[in-house]
Amino acid sequence: MSDCNTTSCRLDCDQVFMRVRVRPTIQHGTWVEWLLDPNFNDPMPHRYQLQVGHTGSNLSNDWTDVGLPALNASALQDDSQRAFGKTQWTHYRIRLATPLGLYYSRPQHCWGDLSQHQWRLLLARERTWRVQFNQGGKGQKGWLLKRRLAGTQPEPGQGIIDYGTMEVVNPHAVETLGTEFVGGYYEPIPCMAADLTPMGRHERIEGEQRGTVNDSMRVAATMLAVPQVDTRDVWVSDANDFRWEIFEIKHLEEIGGVPVVISAELRLLPFSHLVYSKEITRG
Numbered sequence: 001m002s003d004c005n006t007t008s009c010r011l012d013c014d015q016v017f018m019r020v021r022v023r024p025t026i027q028h029g030t031w032v033e034w035l036l037d038p039n040f041n042d043p044m045p046h047r048y049q050l051q052v053g054h055t056g057s058n059l060s061n062d063w064t065d066v067g068l069p070a071l072n073a074s075a076l077q078d079d080s081q082r083a084f085g086k087t088q089w090t091h092y093r094i095r096l097a098t099p100l101g102l103y104y105s106r107p108q109h110c111w112g113d114l115s116q117h118q119w120r121l122l123l124a125r126e127r128t129w130r131v132q133f134n135q136g137g138k139g140q141k142g143w144l145l146k147r148r149l150a151g152t153q154p155e156p157g158q159g160i161i162d163y164g165t166m167e168v169v170n171p172h173a174v175e176t177l178g179t180e181f182v183g184g185y186y187e188p189i190p191c192m193a194a195d196l197t198p199m200g201r202h203e204r205i206e207g208e209q210r211g212t213v214n215d216s217m218r219v220a221a222t223m224l225a226v227p228q229v230d231t232r233d234v235w236v237s238d239a240n241d242f243r244w245e246i247f248e249i250k251h252l253e254e255i256g257g258v259p260v261v262i263s264a265e266l267r268l269l270p271f272s273h274l275v276y277s278k279e280i281t282r283g
Contacts, residue, residue, distance in 0.1 A: 016040050017105035018150075022092055022112040023226045023258075024123045025077065031226050032092050033075040034105060036150035042098035043152050044182065049095040050076040056091040056107045063093065074146045074186040075227055118256040125253065125260050129224060133194040140196065141238040143188035143280055144227055148181040177274040185234065188280050193221040193235060199265065217268040219244070222252065225259035234275055235266060243269045243276055 019035040032050055050066040066078045078092070091107040111119045133139030154160040160173040161180055168180055177184025199218040221244075223229055235244045244266035253260040269275060 016096065016103045017094065020092075020094060020105045020108045021228060022108045022110060023228075024119055024126070025226060029077055029079040030092070030110060031075060031077050032094070032108075033228050034094050035074075038150050040150045041152060042100045045071050045098075046151070047071055047097045048073050048076065049097075050078060051093050051095055052078070052110075053091050053093065053107065056109070058093065058104050058107060066092075069097075070187075072183065072186060075189060112258065114256045114258060118258075122255045122258060122260060125255065126224060126226070129253075129261050130192075133192055133222075133224075139192045139194040142191055142193055143236045143238070144191035144229065145185040145188055145234040145236060145243075145275065145278060146227075146230070147179060147185055147232045147234070148183060151181040151183065153181055172274065174274060174277070177278065185275065185278055188236065188278075189227045191223065191227060191229075191235060193223050193237075193266075195222045196220070196266075219266050219268075221264050221266050223262050223264055225251075225262050229262060229264060234269070235264075236280055238282070241276075241280070243273065245269055 015037055017034055018037045021033045023031045023033070025031045034048075047069050048071075049069040051063045052066055053060060053063040055062055066080075067076065070076055076094075091109055093107045094105040096103040096105075114122060130139075154173065154175055156163050158170075158173070158175075160168065160170045160176055162169045166180065168176070168178060171178040175182055179185070196219045199220055221235070223235075229235075229246060229249060231246055231249060233246045235246060236242070237244070247265040247267055249265075250263045251259040251261075252263050
């Protein structure tokens with residue numbers, strides 16, 4: 001369990017939630033994402049509930065649930081337009097319930113780190129980019145698998161992780177899908193990619209006897225920054241179920257330091273990779 005074992009820490013716990021990110025969406029709602037501290041190791045299941053409040057204080061009793069709770073998630077969406085409504089819901093927070101405790105994130109303003117003007121501008125630019133993605137078949141539907149950076153780790157005796165270096169030594173372990181944490185990835189999030197441009201194959205040098213090795217096909221893709229895309233996440237194509245690991249990311253457009261659209265290098269994972277066993281439920 002984490003070091004958060006006091007009431008005050010559970011009400012405002014930076015040792016559990018390392019980051020909470022609030023972003024507007026094109027559907028006129030709000031997308032709230034979070035990242036757990038890597039040292040947080042409460043066992044599964046993790047049940048997350050998005051909440052809104054008037055005061056922005058975790059000590060207040062004005063917090064109201066938004067939608068239904070989600071198991072083992074990394075993001076939730078509020079479909080209501082609260083930022084500019086008559087009722088001044090001003091802040092979001094995440095409530096996390098585990099078998100060992102109850103934790104709350106630090107409240108985040110409904111505009112995130114942006115002013116109201118920047119918030120509106122960001123939404124308009126996101127809408128413009130989405131229209132471009134949908135024109136001429138540029139955009140490809142898919143899902144984002146966010147790689148787990150915190151959670152339950154396998155037992156030391158299983159030989160999956162080197163606990164001295166915290167590196168994966170058995171990438172074929174079904175329990176972790178080749179990652180450091182049980183489950184490997186969070187549940188899939190709809191995510192569109194556009195302008196997939198071939199970049200050739202990734203080459204690396206592996207000893208004098210083997211020489212240059214062609215590891216994987218590479219493409220450059222343009223993606224909206226909602227949901228947030230990080231290196232080592234996996235993008236799944238709806239067209240063929242190919243699974244691409246995300247490497248270098250560049251911001252193509254920002255507003256107030258917040259990315260609107262990104263360019264990402266994607267590398268095709270071999271079909272033997274365990275991430276292909278992660279089920280995608282197509283609606």
